[in-house]
Amino acid sequence: MRDSWERKPGDRIIHLHRLERHRLRRVLGVPGLWATGYGDVGSSIYYALGIVALVALGATPVVLGIAGIIFVFNALTYAEGVSMLPESGGSSSFARHGFNELIGFIAGWSLVFSYVVTIAISSFTIPSYLGYFWQPLKESQVLAVLVSIGIVAFLTALNVLGVRESTFLSLSMAIIDVVTQVFLVFLGMVFLFDPHLLAENVTLYWPEPHNFVFGIAVASIAFTGVESVSQLVEETRRPQVRAPRAYVAMMVTVLVLFAGISLVAFSVMTPQQLATDWATDPVAGIAATMPDRLALSAPADPALNILFNWFVSGLRHLLPLLVAVLAATILLIATNAGVLGISRLSFSLGEHQELPQVFSRIHRRFRTPYIAILVFSAIAVLLQIPGLFLPNLFTLLGGLYAFGSLLTFALAHASILALRVRQPDHARPFKLSWNVLIKGRQLPVTAILGLIATTGIWVVLIVFQPYSRWLGIAWMIVGVALYYWFRKRAHLPILHAARKLRGGPK
Numbered sequence: 149m150r151d152s153w154e155r156k157p158g159d160r161i162i163h164l165h166r167l168e169r170h171r172l173r174r175v176l177g178v179p180g181l182w183a184t185g186y187g188d189v190g191s192s193i194y195y196a197l198g199i200v201a202l203v204a205l206g207a208t209p210v211v212l213g214i215a216g217i218i219f220v221f222n223a224l225t226y227a228e229g230v231s232m233l234p235e236s237g238g239s240s241s242f243a244r245h246g247f248n249e250l251i252g253f254i255a256g257w258s259l260v261f262s263y264v265v266t267i268a269i270s271s272f273t274i275p276s277y278l279g280y281f282w283q284p285l286k287e288s289q290v291l292a293v294l295v296s297i298g299i300v301a302f303l304t305a306l307n308v309l310g311v312r313e314s315t316f317l318s319l320s321m322a323i324i325d326v327v328t329q330v331f332l333v334f335l336g337m338v339f340l341f342d343p344h345l346l347a348e349n350v351t352l353y354w355p356e357p358h359n360f361v362f363g364i365a366v367a368s369i370a371f372t373g374v375e376s377v378s379q380l381v382e383e384t385r386r387p388q389v390r391a392p393r394a395y396v397a398m399m400v401t402v403l404v405l406f407a408g409i410s411l412v413a414f415s416v417m418t419p420q421q422l423a424t425d426w427a428t429d430p431v432a433g434i435a436a437t438m439p440d441r442l443a444l445s446a447p448a449d450p451a452l453n454i455l456f457n458w459f460v461s462g463l464r465h466l467l468p469l470l471v472a473v474l475a476a477t478i479l480l481i482a483t484n485a486g487v488l489g490i491s492r493l494s495f496s497l498g499e500h501q502e503l504p505q506v507f508s509r510i511h512r513r514f515r516t517p518y519i520a521i522l523v524f525s526a527i528a529v530l531l532q533i534p535g536l537f538l539p540n541l542f543t544l545l546g547g548l549y550a551f552g553s554l555l556t557f558a559l560a561h562a563s564i565l566a567l568r569v570r571q572p573d574h575a576r577p578f579k580l581s582w583n584v585l586i587k588g589r590q591l592p593v594t595a596i597l598g599l600i601a602t603t604g605i606w607v608v609l610i611v612f613q614p615y616s617r618w619l620g621i622a623w624m625i626v627g628v629a630l631y632y633w634f635r636k637r638a639h640l641p642i643l644h645a646a647r648k649l650r651g652g653p654k
Contacts, residue, residue, distance in 0.1 A: 191482035193329065194475045195273040196369050197410060198430035199546040201422040204363030206353030208419060209346070209410045211360065215367035216403050218605075219374075221598030222557050223399045224580055225564050226374045227392035228592070231578035232567065234391070237496055238375045239560035244500070246563030246570065248643040250631070253502045255559040257627035259375060260493055260524065261552035261620070267486040267528035269369070269545040271296040271303075272535070274479045276428035280472035286429070293535035299483060300532075304525040307487045308511065308518045321478050328474060329405050332434055336412030340441050346414050353419040361608045366546035368553045368605075374398075375556070392578035409434070416441045428542055435471040439464035487525060494520035500645070504634045547613045551620035554606040561599035565591055 197208070204211040229242045237244070237252075240259065244252030275295045279286025285295065355363065377394055413422055413430060416437045426433025443460050446453050494517060498508030511518040531548065535541035567574070569589050580592035610617040635642050 191270060191325075191478045192369055193406065193409060194277070194431050194479060195269060195428060195542075196367065196406075197413060198422065198427040199369065199542055200363050200367050201413075201419055201430065202427050202543050203355065203359050203366055203546075205355045205359075205423060206350045206419045207355050207360055207363060208422070209407075209414060210350065211363040211367050212406055212410050215364050216406060218364075218368070218557075218598065218601050219402065220399055221594045221601065222374050222560070223395045224592075224594045225557075225561050225598055226377070227395040227578050228576060228580050228595075229560065229564055229567075230377070230391040231389070232574055232576045236492075239556045239563065240496070242563035242567070243559050244645070246566035249500070249502065249641070249645050250628075250643050251559065251563075252500070253497065253631050254624065254628065255556055255563075256493060256497050256502065257624065257631075258552045258555040258559070260490065260497075260627075261623050262375075262549055262556060263486050263489045263493065264524050264528045265531065265545055265549040265552060267300060267483055267490075267525065268296075268531040269542075269549060270479045270483040270486060271299040271528075272532060272542070272545065273428055274299060274476050274483075277432055277472050277475040277479070279429070280432065280468055289539060289541065290536055292428075293532050293541070296532055297529050299480070300487075300525055300529050303480075303484045303487050304521055307484070307491065307521050307525075308514060308516055310514045310516045321474065321481060325474060325478055326401075326405070328470060329409060329431075332431075332438070333405065333408030333412055335438065335442065336415050336434070337408060339445055340415040340438070341411060342415060346411065349414050349419055358608070358612045361605060362547070362612060365550040365554060365605045365609045366543075368557070369546055369549045389577055412438075429475070431475060432468060432471050435467040439467065486528075487521060490524045491517050491521055494524075501635075501638065501640055502631060504630070544615050547609065547616035548619060550609055551606070551616045552623075554602045554609065555620075555624075558599055558602040558606060561595045561602065564595045565599065568592070 197212075200211055201208045226238065229238075233241055233245055235241055237256070238259065240252050240256035243255040272292065275285040275292035278295075284291055286292075374395070377391060377398070409431070413434055416434055417426070422430060422433060426436075439460050442463070443457070446456050446460075494503060494507045497503040498505065507520045507523070508517055509519050510516065531545065532541070534544065538544070564580075568591055572589055580594055582593040583590035584593060584596070585591075610620070632642065634640075
């Protein structure tokens with residue numbers, strides 16, 4: 149009988165962007181890594197603020213602040229991990245080296261789940277921003293779901309055909325995105341920020357305790373870039389040094405912009421408005437309401453008043469248009485990046501013989517992993533279907549993303565701690581400080597706190613959110629069963645590494 153990993157007619161080495169391990173060129177520096185990581189985070193800001201407000205209400209700035217601290221723990225853990233193990237795979241790679249092959253697969257499979265939910269939630273948010281041009285897209289969730297399904301289908305077809313968006317376009321939109329957000333934060337903090345109003349909004353709309361913790365969980369959706377950077381270390385010049393620097397730069401950018409945007413949002417609207425009128429398009433809400441709030445602070449001087457009113461009038465017409473176009477474009481790119489990320493990750497799992505060959509099989513003509521793209525994109529569509537009859541789909545998707553991402557981050561922290569114990573003398577160009585000595589091993593405090601925080605919030609999530617609990621656990625059970633079945637069928641060890649297939653499954 150033909151071996152299950154033998155090359156089939158029409159199979160090819162994957163010719164996706166940066167996917168051939170043996171042909172990867174180390175061309176990326178700190179700016180490129182930073183841009184990639186922030187590209188993911190920058191897109192999430194267009195829906196993360198709204199989804200957190202739906203749950204945490206007035207505590208949204210506090211929740212984002214706590215989530216930001218956890219993000220710092222995550223980024224520092226990944227910085228040490230990639231400096232020690234400069235190979236793509238992120239948490240899956242850390243877990244594979246820190247524990248065993250099964251734990252590595254669990255980390256990778258939970259990351260696949262996060263990618264799938266990213267595809268669903270990013271595409272679901274696009275119609276709300278396009279509602280600027282046609283109001284029914286914002287008012288009807290059923291219509292939004294149908295449009296988002298169409299977007300996923302369109303991008304799936306493009307990725308099967310092997311068509312990718314321009315790198316120049318992605319980078320340009322990321323730069324415009326940062327400039328726009330900085331502009332919004334500047335206007336809001338200089339002209340509108342009122343600490344007394346902020347305190348009133350926070351105290352008046354404070355959520356229930358379990359919603360507060362759930363808000364921290366779904367806030368993790370805003371900090372997706374840590375895995376994106378780790379997937380590119382094999383394409384980075386001196387990754388042991390430059391990847392940690394990129395993480396530090398991304399930490400600063402993310403914390404400043406997310407803190408600024410959340411404070412500005414509470415300066416121009418109440419938490420109730422944010423959680424109802426602008427839940428799926430919070431940045432559009434800021435752009436729509438900010439000019440009217442600015443008009444109330446017009447200067448008394450007649451000459452300055454004329455200039456100020458002219459400026460506000462321009463903002464009233466141009467800012468909502470800019471945000472609508474920018475958000476829709478960046479979210480479209482983020483959705484496509486999720487589909488492409490599935491291809492990259494399924495290739496990596498196949499390379500380590502953790503998934504059956506079918507998920508890495510290459511199309512005879514288009515030379516893309518079409519089965520993985522079709523299967524996981526179809527699952528993303530299935531996650532959107534409940535939106536046709538459930539009004540809280542947005543919150544449900546946030547909970548599902550939190551399930552996968554928090555599990556991934558927890559395993560990353562645990563793996564770094566395990567590597568400190570199992571390989572204490574391994575070279576670590578970026579080594580976390582603030583260590584505690586336990587049984588002769590130096591364990592980083594940030595990784596310990598990160599493990600406690602992510603694990604604790606993940607437990608609260610599965611206790612209080614049955615939808616996330618049952619769907620997430622079902623996903624993991626199916627994945628582990630698939631892994632066990634495949635490894636047994638291929639006569640491969642369950643816990644120990646199999647022969648790595650260079651260039652992908654043959």
